[in-house]
Amino acid sequence: MTGYVFKRIFQSILSIFIVSALTIFLVYSCIPRQLVFKGDQLLQKLANQPDEYQDYKYRTWEKLGYIDYVSQKEYAQATYGQDSPKVSEALLEGSDFYGKFRSDFQAKGYKVEIQPVTGFLYASKDIPLFSRVLKWYANLIQVDGPNKVHDPDNPNMKRGYYITRDWSGVPALACSGSLYKYQIWFDGKFPFIHSHILTWNMGVSYPSYDGIPVLDVIAGGQGRSVRREITTKVGGEETTFYTSVDEHSLKYKPVLDRMDTNKYDDHYADGNNIYEDPSMLGISFRIGMMSLLISLSIGLTVGIVAAMKKDRTFDKITMGYTVIISSLPSLLYIALFARFGMKALGLPDKFPFLGSGNMASYVLPTLSLALGGIASEALWIRRYMVDQMNADYVKFARSKGLSQSEVFFKHIMRNALIPVVHSIPEAVIGTLSGALITESFYAVPGMGKMFPSSISDYNNAMIIALTFIFTAISVFAVFLGDILVTFVDPRISLQAKKEAR
């Protein structure tokens, strides 16, 4: 079993790698790089300032990993030092620095060009496709530790781990010299123990959600930030202040302002806010899970009863329902259902009316999603049941003198549930990817829209990250399903095949 599990994990990781590598490859090779600016407002404002326009474009490409880009000023600063007077000299017309810049970068294979207005030089070089792909993986997992941050302005920073208490007084492992202050901490949110020692990094979102790490976009809170009163010791004195910062996300901040020094003892003053609404992932998961539970409980019951009463009225009604639901465009029945919910039950037909804090907001989206879920669960379980009902062992069980219901509950049902069990992990984890039509109809700020909108926005980092995440969760969901089935089906045991001799 363990051998098999390791083999499967290895295969899963390999397949995730292949899929995501292909995606990165395609994103960087097939999408013209000019298109990434399609949604960028700032660039359009620079349209009549050719130099800035060029500089902004190249800097963005550099940020996105397309090219290496060096301007003449940057090179001068790098050569003579940040504040050296020679830097401005090097930019003067007729300076021999022009020649040096040109020859140095041409020697390194860069393309050297001249800015249209100022006439300054700049050099750029394409990063090869392969190293772009590899870079993505190289940055995927970030390791934090006491030797992570090196700040020239703060050379004598203490380095090392220590035990502290967070703002709510819960003990936590903190670190100095690392990127994040809190390395291991506990709170009431799943999975209760959190860590910054290893963090995922899937790049920074651009042009939509510009500048926010991709994972914060989908997993960070949304809506208004929550301010709360905090009392903590700063410089040995009890201090009380209002803040919306989540202390666990505090990061090293090189330059502190007065506000920071009033609140923090150390350089860890750069944190994310706490928001009112759950993340996109969180909202999609909530709605998805609730509708999955409804679909499973109602759909399975209805399907099983329909199978027991095959060809009778109840069965015909059930089948009629599934046929209607699966043949109608989902938008149509969702719209009808929303209208009914609003008129008859007085429920909000748009999520933001009452917001994520009010249970009523979830009712219609959840039920709309469950309409389809019930239909498909009922259809499949009925199909599996009818399949089993015609099996020889059922005939034999009946000839043993077992009653119809004994045959049903002791023999048919469990056998029919096996394929359903197999699909449950997939369904559960699948909720994370959101439901496009339902969510957009009810204006739910969930995951559903992310993938299509990131494609239309040319948000490369988001496309790659989502592909990676969705691939990973579906591959592991199938794996989990296979493991789960071994508990209900004795015929299946997970074993790595022995090498054939």
Add this chain to the structure above:
Amino acid sequence: MTEEKKPILTVRDLVVKFRVRNKELTAIRSVSLNLYEGETLAIVGESGSGKSVLTKTFTGMLENNGRIAAGSIEFEGRELTGIKTDKEWEGIRGSQIATVFQDPMTSLNPLKKIGFQITEILEKHQKMAFAQAKPVAIELMTRVGIKDAERRFNDYPFQYSGGMRQRIVIAIALACKPKILICDEPTTALDVTIQAQILDLIRALQKDYGFTTIYITHDLGVVANVADRVAVMYAGQILEYGTVREIFYDPRHPYTWALISSLPTLAKKGEPLYAIPGTPPTLFNEIKGDAFAPRNRYALNIDFEEEPPFFQISPTHFAKTWLLDEKAPKADPPVAVKIMLEKGKIHQGATEVAK
């Protein structure tokens, strides 16, 4: 066969009809049959002749679209055709009349332990608790030849071979000591060596438990091995029945002749194997005269006009063919049958000498 045997099951003029695609199909066309206590009756016939359907009526296992249109089935003084509810059938199925089906590979629930599938029936019919039923089940498993039954009690069907599964099926069928065991082609899905073992097992168990057996088969080899009496079925009717000796060594119906002629063991080297020409009639339409007549080279004109009655040949041997009528011309049976007749005479002579 002079001693008077007590019939345990009596079928009178049974007619079974099925509703198929809005058409009525008559699968059993007026069958009468006596089953005597302790005997082994083999019902032979080709596929679709109604052998399985006939025995399904004994346990109320007809498919939903089938019904008994006429006739009676009496089991130990009880009229079975009157049973309407499954509840009543549950008292007969398994405990009084048990069935062993053709394919042992699919007769057992693949997801339930062997032990459970045996104890289940004991718990149901004998009202035993699991703890009581377990030793009984292990005893049964040992009896049907499962070695190390204690350990194999907790195995699943997939851990058993086909032959062993059929042994388990037999153990389940016999768990409640039924009066009648219906074996619906019990060895068809097994290879020849296992077939013999299973047949021997059933025979041995029959001796111990004293049940009555009905074999449904199209394998005449099996029939010759196990049966006391044979009924030959064709197109929903019994055409001839008698003791196994009478059917094999003195068959009278042309269909039985044809069956015996197609036995591979009687074929001559170099000659093509005999096959009955044509196909059985469709049961959707009413059949006029003798159902076998269109395929019968001995058919008389009357065979197409009027259904023959049963003619008695001996106290135990009856055949439904006009050839036995006084007015019929004498038919010359096929070569294979003549061989059998000769063999029969030798046997008879031998037994008479022995007497």
